[in-house]
Amino acid sequence: DQQVKQNSPSLSVQEGRISILNCDYTNSMFDYFLWYKKYPAEGPTFLISISSIKDKNEDGRFTVFLNKSAKHLSLHIVPSQPGDSAVYFCAASTLSADKLIFGTGTRLQVFP
Amino acid sequence: GAGVSQSPRYKVAKRGQDVALRCDPISGHVSLFWYQQALGQGPEFLTYFQNEAQLDKSGLPSDRFFAERPEGSVSTLKIQRTQQEDSAVYLCASSFLRGGLNTEAFFGQGTRLTVV
Numbered sequence: 001d002q003q004v005k006q007n008s009p010s011l012s013v014q015e016g017r018i019s020i021l022n023c024d025y026t027n028s029m030f031d032y033f034l035w036y037k038k039y040p041a042e043g044p045t046f047l048i049s050i051s052s053i054k055d056k057n058e059d060g061r062f063t064v065f066l067n068k069s070a071k072h073l074s075l076h077i078v079p080s081q082p083g084d085s086a087v088y089f090c091a092a093s094t095l096s097a098d099k100l101i102f103g104t105g106t107r108l109q110v111f112p
Numbered sequence: 113g114a115g116v117s118q119s120p121r122y123k124v125a126k127r128g129q130d131v132a133l134r135c136d137p138i139s140g141h142v143s144l145f146w147y148q149q150a151l152g153q154g155p156e157f158l159t160y161f162q163n164e165a166q167l168d169k170s171g172l173p174s175d176r177f178f179a180e181r182p183e184g185s186v187s188t189l190k191i192q193r194t195q196q197e198d199s200a201v202y203l204c205a206s207s208f209l210r211g212g213l214n215t216e217a218f219f220g221q222g223t224r225l226t227v228v
Contacts, residue, residue, distance in 0.1 A: 034216060043116070043203055043219030044155065089154050098168055099145065100217065102154030
């Protein structure tokens with residue numbers, strides 16, 4: 001049972017436009033959500049997080065939105081740059097657990 | 113170094129061979145995690161240490177998998193009698209406080225294990 005789902009395996013966006021990556025979850029106990037970025041042959045790198053008490057968190061070009069009622073979060077990248085091309089993983093955890101549950105990832109390609 | 117270091121980067125093992133994968137976490141990080149990432153999948157939790165105590169090993173797929181962190185810093189993941197299905201990237205991560213609790217985990221580059 002996949003508790004964290006990223007239904008789009010890939011996304012292609014033109015440089016300068018907005019990239020929107022989506023993530024759905026099924027466990028209503030999740031209260032902390034993170035996005036990681038991964039380049040080939042490297043480990044995942046933390047990008048941005050959000051607590052369940054918030055519905056938005058912004059850091060430069062990156063904004064994460066959380067819709068608890070829909071059990072949905074999204075990552076917005078504005079403006080998109082070619083260096084943003086990578087695989088993006090959504091992850092979630094609960095206060096009572098120690099581990100992150102990851103989605104399967106979305107490969108973002110930003111073209112000139 | 114400043115980041116999480118894993119060795120070896122690549123390991124090819126013959127089926128039935130034992131392997132040991134090493135993780136050097138960021139200095140001072142209390143929590144250490146091991147994840148397994150199969151091709152085309154997201155990382156899947158294997159086990160978690162807080163200092164030297166292994167608090168959660170619910171993700172270890174079989175009793176062939178064993179992890180230790182005897183002095184609360186370096187950790188070793190050992191896989192006995194490797195099978196082809198063990199082929200994956202093994203990721204180690206560390207965090208300053210309890211993982212996932214308002215603090216992100218920092219990942220190493222991973223060890224790619226191929227069992228032939």
